[in-house]
Amino acid sequence: EFPGTIDLAKNRLAALANVMTQRACATQSTQWNYQTLAVSVPNPHVAHVELNRPEKGNAMNLTFWREMVECFKSLGADGDIRAIVVSGRGKIFTGGLDLVSLTQEMPDFFDTSKDIGRRAKSLRQTIEQFQQSFTQIEQCPQPVIAAVHSACVGGGVDLVTACDVRFCSADAYFQVKEVDLGLAADVGTLQRLPKIVGNGSFVKDICYTARKVYSQEALDMGIVSRVLATKDSCVEAALNTAKLIAEKSPVAVQATKESINYSRDHPVTDSLNHVRLINQCMLQSEDVVKSAEAMLNKETAVYSKL
Numbered sequence: 562e563f564p565g566t567i568d569l570a571k572n573r574l575a576a577l578a579n580v581m582t583q584r585a586c587a588t589q590s591t592q593w594n595y596q597t598l599a600v601s602v603p604n605p606h607v608a609h610v611e612l613n614r615p616e617k618g619n620a621m622n623l624t625f626w627r628e629m630v631e632c633f634k635s636l637g638a639d640g641d642i643r644a645i646v647v648s649g650r651g652k653i654f655t656g657g658l659d660l661v662s663l664t665q666e667m668p669d670f671f672d673t674s675k676d677i678g679r680r681a682k683s684l685r686q687t688i689e690q691f692q693q694s695f696t697q698i699e700q701c702p703q704p705v706i707a708a709v710h711s712a713c714v715g716g717g718v719d720l721v722t723a724c725d726v727r728f729c730s731a732d733a734y735f736q737v738k739e740v741d742l743g744l745a746a747d748v749g750t751l752q753r754l755p756k757i758v759g760n761g762s763f764v765k766d767i768c769y770t771a772r773k774v775y776s777q778e779a780l781d782m783g784i785v786s787r788v789l790a791t792k793d794s795c796v797e798a799a800l801n802t803a804k805l806i807a808e809k810s811p812v813a814v815q816a817t818k819e820s821i822n823y824s825r826d827h828p829v830t831d832s833l834n835h836v837r838l839i840n841q842c843m844l845q846s847e848d849v850v851k852s853a854e855a856m857l858n859k860e861t862a863v864y865s866k867l
């Protein structure tokens with residue numbers, strides 16, 4: 562009877578909902594304060610982690626290695642976050658291990674006055690800590706999407722191989738650069754890349770030669786699943802994919818990540834048993850009923866915080 566009044570009320574409610582969503586996103590993003598990473602929540606339930614040393618080519622110093630663990634532990638434990646995008650600020654995605662910090666912040670590496678056994682032990686601990694920086698991405702329950710532009714060198718390849726999904730821009734290249742520095746890659750590439758691309762000859766080709774793999778070859782060989790024209794369109798595509806994931810049941814998505822990752826490292830029979838154990842719990846989730854009802858009623862299901 563009062564169509565004008567009803568429309569007005571509807572518009573006000575929509576505006577209010579919009580403001581509340583923006584406030585929720587802003588409140589969430591203030592809890593992550595880092596020197597080498599910028600974390601924001603551009604869409605509800607979606608976190609965007611940007612490597613944030615653009616003036617240093619997002620090179621990985623000691624602070625970065627520590628903050629990656631803190632950041633992904635914190636995001637992983639956040640029941641409001643359902644998908645995460647990782648990209649790099651500035652001209653390049655990352656130049657990898659900070660070669661300046663290697664000499665300035667990690668003097669133990671080169672201190673020949675110390676006993677070899679003690680130096681080796683200290684180095685082993687450092688490598689383990691650095692490995693954890695990227696293993697934390699794999700262990701975080703939410704899917705992580707890498708959006709790579711321009712150079713992704715050394716530690717950058719270690720980082721993106723720990724992510725669940727990789728997109729890149731047309732100008733991107735991947736370089737397993739370690740042999741050029743006289744070392745074997747040791748923070749994940751040699752372990753994860755063969756399982757991503759499934760072509761041992763290609764993996765050894767690029768790891769022995771440190772040659773650059775440009776976007777088209779990266780797509781052909783399965784390092785990435787999409788190539789976008791520019792950095793901006795690449796980040797946008799990653800955020801859109803994250804948004805799509807965030808609309809699904811977080812129970813279903815996180816169990817899916819856990820099962821795929823487990824199956825990568827175990828025989829099929831063990832993996833089938835593993836998913837049985839997950840689903841004997843998760844099939845009882847309210848999300849299953851909600852999803853079925855929404856499907857039958859041609860509605861969109863809304864899932865509660867995990």
Ligand SMILES: CC/C=C\C=C\CC(=O)SCCNC(=O)CCNC(=O)[C@H](O)C(C)(C)COP(=O)(O)OP(=O)(O)OC[C@H]1O[C@@H](n2cnc3c(N)ncnc32)[C@H](O)[C@@H]1OP(=O)(O)O
Nearest residue numbers: 616617618620656657658659660661691712715716738739
């Ligand atoms: C326990 C071990 C754990 C991990 C091990 C990881 C191994 C590796 O990561 S090996 C790879 C090491 N990285 C490199 O060898 C790359 C060195 N950088 C470059 O070759 C180039 O910078 C580039 C990545 C090709 C980018 O070139 P360009 O686009 O021309 O930019 P630049 O002007 O060169 O760089 C801008 C700015 O960033 C600094 N920078 C870039 N990468 C690094 C780095 N890896 N370490 C320290 N600094 C880096 C570069 O010096 C520039 O800074 P200025 O102050 O302007 O000089």
